[in-house]
Amino acid sequence: MQDNLITPAKSAYAYPLLVKQLLTNALSLYGDQEISYRGEMRYTFRDFRHRIGKLASALAALDIRHGSTVAVMDWDSHRYLECYFGVPMMGATLFTVNVRLSPQQILYTLNDAGAAIVLVHPDFLPVIEQIRPQLTGNPRFVLLADGQDAPKTSVPFAGEYEALLAQAPADFEFADFDENTKAATFYTTGTTGDPKGVCYSHREIVLHTLASATSLCSPREGQRMHREDVYMPITPMFHVLAWGIPYIAVMLGLRTVLPGRYVPDQLLKLRETEKVTFSHCVPTILQMLLQASADGKPDLSGWKIIIGGSALPPALCEAALARGIDIFAGYGMSETGPIVSLAQLPPGCTPKDRAEEVRMRCSTGRPVTLVDYRIVSEDMQDLPRDGKSRGEIVLRAPFLTKAYFGKPAASEDLWAGGYLHTQDVAVMGPDGFVQIVDRIKDVIKTGGEWVSSIEVENLITEVPGVLECAVIGVPDARWGERPMAFVVRKPGVEVNAEQVRGHLLGHVESQRISKYAVPEADRITFVEAIPKTSVGKINKKQLREDVA
């Protein structure tokens, strides 16, 4: 077999896929386009590029080199956007610190990532003050101030961001290097163990940008992004690179608004004054925005919002649609770039009614460009696309994280069999719409079927008198596993196991659930309370341990 590779001319430019190239066209075509910080400060793309050069010079003067890690602790700002480009462009790694973690977790991640420098907003100085004695890498610190007076702190600053930029030359030369160079890193926190470092290379960021842009820009009208949109992220920039969307916005030359810390009234005001048309956020934020404008003011119509982070509840979707928001869900994880599916309506699709439309907009969505998106059984066989067969979502795409930082065993688990395992259990319909039904660790494998614990829980809570409920799988010699339900009654109401079974059996009749989903009477246990995790989620791990 010949290799059949092309031998380039000696002088041919190899064009590695680098973050800096996302700026090429933006600058050539949209140099006058504007970036605004909280509506209080604004500059052009040309200024932006100029400041990126200054940032790199300033960091280089602080000994940041190719391969150094630059940590940022900030709200969504123009400075953060400058770091999204300037830090990777100089061959260093941008570490977007999750400022919502506990101080001990932040300490762990700063040490694990080997941060050489920390760029920090005054709001996070108390954390740094607390953990500084335990930082192992002796990092330097740079203050990110919004023009306030210098804060009183024990943290020794190498300088303040604006002052450093003011004295740095703008003509930093951004050299080419291998496209597989680490561009960005951040940490994902599971329910167990230490946070795990996720990395993305330049190639992965560029390809995520192109693939997401293709999916987001190509619909005929609704649920799309275009060159005249005004973009404002409302997913924190420390959270999976704000879903990668700032890179798309800059590449397409969109006017971009960075809102600082998220304050609902401030976000609504910015949306109005800056004429924002495209955003993305988690359901909770949208809920807050709707509440803060419940009197219909300001008008939210024409705002396109992608919802991610957790499932979009149908009621919230309805409420947003009623306000004229073009809302739809997206799906991805820290490890997946992140965007791998979007709940855009397919070409020519006219949902038969609002309920159908809401179901589609709230779904896990349809795969984005280049994503090989499979729903598989435990032995990695494709399941029928019948909207019923349940299996794990496994993925291939040119922008998935290739490994957790320094965690070879977890990395191998993630990539078992050559596909990235999301641990999300889903069904896929004939139309390519995916719907997640459970996490794989919570799904109950019984009688050859995968029963969604969440679905059974939802049905049991419909039984009059039931306050709350948790369902787990327990080992069973004959069926592999069987569902076991823990039910909390409303105060002073009588509910028994047969009532619960009766309700569930009714849904077996109507084919909403399989008969295997109905627990035996002796596996329906009435309890005073259900154990919860620190963030208020049902602690199924605890329940399983209690049963064992």
Next chain:
Amino acid sequence: MQDNLITPAKSAYAYPLLVKQLLTNALSLYGDQEISYRGEMRYTFRDFRHRIGKLASALAALDIRHGSTVAVMDWDSHRYLECYFGVPMMGATLFTVNVRLSPQQILYTLNDAGAAIVLVHPDFLPVIEQIRPQLTGNPRFVLLADGQDAPKTSVPFAGEYEALLAQAPADFEFADFDENTKAATFYTTGTTGDPKGVCYSHREIVLHTLASATSLCSPREGQRMHREDVYMPITPMFHVLAWGIPYIAVMLGLRTVLPGRYVPDQLLKLRETEKVTFSHCVPTILQMLLQASADGKPDLSGWKIIIGGSALPPALCEAALARGIDIFAGYGMSETGPIVSLAQLPPGCTPKDRAEEVRMRCSTGRPVTLVDYRIVSEDMQDLPRDGKSRGEIVLRAPFLTKAYFGKPAASEDLWAGGYLHTQDVAVMGPDGFVQIVDRIKDVIKTGGEWVSSIEVENLITEVPGVLECAVIGVPDARWGERPMAFVVRKPGVEVNAEQVRGHLLGHVESQRISKYAVPEADRITFVEAIPKTSVGKINKKQLREDVA
């Protein structure tokens, strides 16, 4: 300096960028979408993928392997589209033979490319019959028949396409391989020397597809491609992969119409019956389509057409706009992927009048995503974006051809200084719009300025009594070069050198041309005729030799 590369998990999928991955989503989401051949035959994307598997099996049975070259001589057909995918997907190289070349040139290219097999439509059998004795590689032949009886021919066929597919299994396994593997090749013909083989790798095709799609899909409304378009190429599929647009159409899941041989009435009928909304062609074809529907039937409104291959004349653009066609120019060359700029109006742009709009739509356009597009002086310095400073267009993009096949010297010339040299001389305006003014070999370098020979020719032909004119640069001790004009008078009309100079000097006055552009009286020569090339273009090489 640390290398700072990511070490992937052992099981992580590397995801090389391969042509097969453009099919991933198309199949997952648009399996029922339709591909039509001349409106006479139609099948789904699912059938398409099935037949691609059969094609690969059939070719493998004819000893085609990774690294083999598969030549195709066909009009635009579903078979051609199957070859666009199936041949590269098996690691072989698709050779799209330019059937408009002379038999001797076709012979040269088949031998130079080392074609192992030739898939040939009956219309091209006379050529094959003529050149077969001189084919060096002993290629096999496969007949591409549209259901006709087997033609009488001396060409020994290894089989007929449909018959071979019918007996071939569909489950060919398309393995992964290096993304820099040669996927497609074809030949570019200059005015001198043998045709030069241009190659594209899988990576280059995938990145051209993504970058073009991003540029084509992202405008808010006009001049764009979207998921509900119906696509019909009217640039031959042997011509620079039909500008790469079939790959975009399949990736986005567009209904695709292959029109066979281009016959204006047939194309118009297909446009109407198949409801085609997106096409691309050369000006000549558009001219023919407008003439064939000059009575206003069929209605052409809503048809989006990109014009390339040569400049879009303003009058043709006006005529197309008057018919409701959303027309705009694109620019590229065989060596550039090909699309590097598109004459899409920028966001928010409202031309002040129709003339302004026509000028924009007819321009060389604005750079597409990821293209580093420079207008440079001879010493590779960027020229001002003032719409006046003339220089060569030089390019970097991740989809430019890296070398001519077996022509290291020509390849080095192409890439001198690490930028691809288009040999097109252009100006760039402050808005990023590029306008080509001449070919570099025809531009006249005089007094430190670059004078467009074409511009001077156009002005001289405005002089009453001038039938035709050619302008070349001739050596001059003081000025480097000076323009020299060859003028043909209309029969029986008197025109002299001072009249020509007077007209040109008027345009110096109005600042349309530089004073250096006006030839001295003794460099304005009246001739009986101007030498032409075989395709009817002015033969400036001949004129230069005559002067020398």
